[in-house]
Amino acid sequence: MIIRVTDPCKPLDFPADVPLEVEVGCGKGRFLTGRAALHPDRRFLGIERIPERVRCFDAKCRRLGLANADVMRLEALYTFHYLLPCHGIDTVYVFFPDPWPKRKHHSHRLFGPRFLNALHYRLKTGGRLEFATDHAEYADVVEGCLAADGRFQSVEPMARGPEEWTEFETLFRGQGLPIRSAAWEALADPGERPLAPLAPAPEDEPREGVARRESHGKEWRLANAEGD
Numbered sequence: 282m283i284i285r286v287t288d289p290c291k292p293l294d295f296p297a298d299v300p301l302e303v304e305v306g307c308g309k310g311r312f313l314t315g316r317a318a319l320h321p322d323r324r325f326l327g328i329e330r331i332p333e334r335v336r337c338f339d340a341k342c343r344r345l346g347l348a349n350a351d352v353m354r355l356e357a358l359y360t361f362h363y364l365l366p367c368h369g370i371d372t373v374y375v376f377f378p379d380p381w382p383k384r385k386h387h388s389h390r391l392f393g394p395r396f397l398n399a400l401h402y403r404l405k406t407g408g409r410l411e412f413a414t415d416h417a418e419y420a421d422v423v424e425g426c427l428a429a430d431g432r433f434q435s436v437e438p439m440a441r442g443p444e445e446w447t448e449f450e451t452l453f454r455g456q457g458l459p460i461r462s463a464a465w466e467a468l469a470d471p472g473e474r475p476l477a478p479l480a481p482a483p484e485d486e487p488r489e490g491v492a493r494r495e496s497h498g499k500e501w502r503l504a505n506a507e508g509d
């Protein structure tokens with residue numbers, strides 16, 4: 282089912298006694314719907330911002346008759362920060378997140394202090410983060426972030442056969458690209474404090490100027506008042 286959020290400040294309700302697994306950027310849901318079919322006693326939630334992929338995920342759920350898998354069309358950092366249950370998630374999957382390879386786009390990357398805070402706040406103690414990417418530099422960054430964060434402990438990633446590969450993974454492995462997988466367990470944090478309100482990073486704030494369409498409508502860039 283597609284979960285439609287009518288109140289963006291109201292946390293979602295999940296039964297505390299049913300294990301919950303969440304996939305960030307779940308795409309069309311190949312991995313998560315497959316897993317939901319194998320584990321009817323667990324609850325699965327996909328978070329994905331592209332509407333067409335959300336619809337594909339939902340269509341798969343209907344085709345497979347899955348009553349235990351849902352998908353939301355929302356931004357992942359926001360969802361983790363405000364909507365998911367506090368220490369209520371057993372496993373978070375982040376498979377092939379957009380790597381934003383250009384330095385000027387690094388601020389768009391999901392992994393950073395804000396996501397790690399929200400992730401830890403939502404994972405159960407002993408809950409897991411499962412991660413995979415084909416992008417070596419981003420893998421180094423993510424592994425570095427987690428190694429430097431005492432609230433997480435590196436563990437062996439889950440073993441997944443071809444039937445549990447994601448859409449992108451199936452493509453990348455088919456091309457023979459090397460894939461990096463890693464996993465971490467959330468540890469108790471005795472000094473934990475509630476999450477501070479989510480303020481945009483300064484580099485994400487809109488700059489003054491006028492947005493103007495250029496390059497046959499493919500790109501937007503800012504032109505200032507004295508504009509060229």
Ligand SMILES: C[S@@+](CC[C@H](N)C(=O)[O-])C[C@H]1O[C@@H](n2cnc3c(N)ncnc32)[C@H](O)[C@@H]1O
Pocket residue numbers: 305306307308309328329330331334355356357358376377378379391447448449450
């Ligand atoms: C490279 S694709 C990988 C999709 C899928 N995980 C797979 O491996 O096949 C990354 C996906 O994450 C989604 N995504 C990226 N950033 C997101 C965000 N902040 N919130 C929600 N979805 C996001 C994109 O729309 C895209 O579908």
